[in-house]
Amino acid sequence: MGSGKEGKKKPLNPKEMMKMKMQKPSSLGPRAPNQESKFKKKNKWLNNVGKKKKKNGSSDKVGAKKSKPQAEPIPPSQQLNFFLDQFQSSNNLQLSSLESDSLTETLILDLSQGLDREVSTLGTQMKAAFGPSWKEVLCEGQLMEGKIDPGNPAVLIISASALRSLEFLRGIRPLTRECPAAKLFSKHMKVDDQVSILGNRVNIASGTPSRIKKLIDIEALGLSRLSLIVLDMHTDVKGYSLFTLPQGRILGLVQELLSSTTSSGRYPDLSLW
Numbered sequence: 001m002g003s004g005k006e007g008k009k010k011p012l013n014p015k016e017m018m019k020m021k022m023q024k025p026s027s028l029g030p031r032a033p034n035q036e037s038k039f040k041k042k043n044k045w046l047n048n049v050g051k052k053k054k055k056n057g058s059s060d061k062v063g064a065k066k067s068k069p070q071a072e073p074i075p076p077s078q079q080l081n082f083f084l085d086q087f088q089s090s091n092n093l094q095l096s097s098l099e100s101d102s103l104t105e106t107l108i109l110d111l112s113q114g115l116d117r118e119v120s121t122l123g124t125q126m127k128a129a130f131g132p133s134w135k136e137v138l139c140e141g142q143l144m145e146g147k148i149d150p151g152n153p154a155v156l157i158i159s160a161s162a163l164r165s166l167e168f169l170r171g172i173r174p175l176t177r178e179c180p181a182a183k184l185f186s187k188h189m190k191v192d193d194q195v196s197i198l199g200n201r202v203n204i205a206s207g208t209p210s211r212i213k214k215l216i217d218i219e220a221l222g223l224s225r226l227s228l229i230v231l232d233m234h235t236d237v238k239g240y241s242l243f244t245l246p247q248g249r250i251l252g253l254v255q256e257l258l259s260s261t262t263s264s265g266r267y268p269d270l271s272l273w
Contacts, residue, residue, distance in 0.1 A: 076108035079272050083231070087243050087251055099251070107258060109228065109269040119171035122230070122273065126155060126172070129228055129269065137227075141179035143201045151198030152222035153182065156257065157206035157273075158250070159232035160242050162187035165206040168232070172204065179203045184221070186211050195220040209245060209253050216256070223260035226268045233272050 080103060088094060109129055127134040137154050159165045162185040169181050182197050183189055184207025191214065198220045205212075205221070215221035231254070235241040242250045254270070261267055 076105040076110055079108050080105045083272055086233075086241075095251075099255070103255075103258070107267070107270045109271040119167055122168060123172040123175055125271070126175070126228065129271075130154075138175045138203050139178050140203075141201055148201060148225065149222060150200055151202055151220060152225035153202045153205040154225050155204045155228045155230065156212070156226060157204070157230040157232065158209060158212060158242065158253075159206065160208065160234070160240055160245055161185075161236060162189075162208065164232055164234055164236070165208065168206050168230075169204075176204060181206060183207065184211050184215060191215070191218075191220075198222075209242065209250050213253055223257065225262055226257065226260055227262060227266070228269050228271060229254070229257050230271045230273050 084095065084100065084103065126138060130137050143150060157165065157168050159168065162183075165183065165185050169176070169183070172181070179201055182194065182202045182205040184194060184205050186208065189211075191211075194211070194215060195218070198215065212221065216223070231242060231250075233241065258268060258270065
């Protein structure tokens with residue numbers, strides 16, 4: 001038997017131990033040479049989606065909303081026919097030739113192309129309607145003797161309810177900072193208060209047919225400066241619209257407004273919204 005010294009292994013020095021550790025395979029087995037981390041895989045997927053989006057001509061961002069197609073312009077003749085058809089069908093009546101002949105397509109404002117008829121776009125359309133003088137007509141707040149009298153708006157918006165009137169006024173708020181718009185409806189508004197408001201310069205007014213008619217009759221609301229009438233064609237949740245209001249005939253009011261002339265002898269335009 002040997003002395004046993006031969007069976008004992010010589011202890012390894014620290015450098016050799018580190019070398020063996022580095023060469024020792026992992027307990028989980030060797031990694032695949034092309035294996036990628038989850039983070040890298042995710043980035044690769046996003047990049048591929050971006051490339052597909054670019055090929056299709058859309059946004060680079062994932063989940064980006066598609067651009068809304070531009071609205072097709074509706075010819076004034078079609079707008080007028082729509083107005084007359086809606087009025088007659090809603091009230092179950094036939095207009096006389098005298099009534100229908102007083103409304104021609106030349107009264108309908110030809111709106112700017114590429115914009116939807118939404119509350120948010122009304123201000124843009126109003127600017128286009130008045131051209132280079134829009135700021136002077138719609139925004140300034142000083143009276144001008146012999147030219148701009150109190151209580152004579154350039155724009156009159158007619159809606160079926162106070163809520164819709166307020167919605168329009170919120171949409172055109174940037175135009176009414178210097179010269180506040182007149183609220184011409186009966187909800188929470190007294191006639192005397194509205195008469196007081198109309199004692200100042202008014203560029204834009206928004207209200208309901210019955211209150212507008214009343215203020216015209218008592219000569220608080222003037223029409224000598226009226227250039228644009230906006231008729232709200234919206235139907236509310238109860239099915240009411242300007243055509244089906246029980247307070248009276250909207251057509252009579254519209255005809256009265258359209259027959260008025262400005263100080264320059266010009267008749268107002270009609271816009272269906």
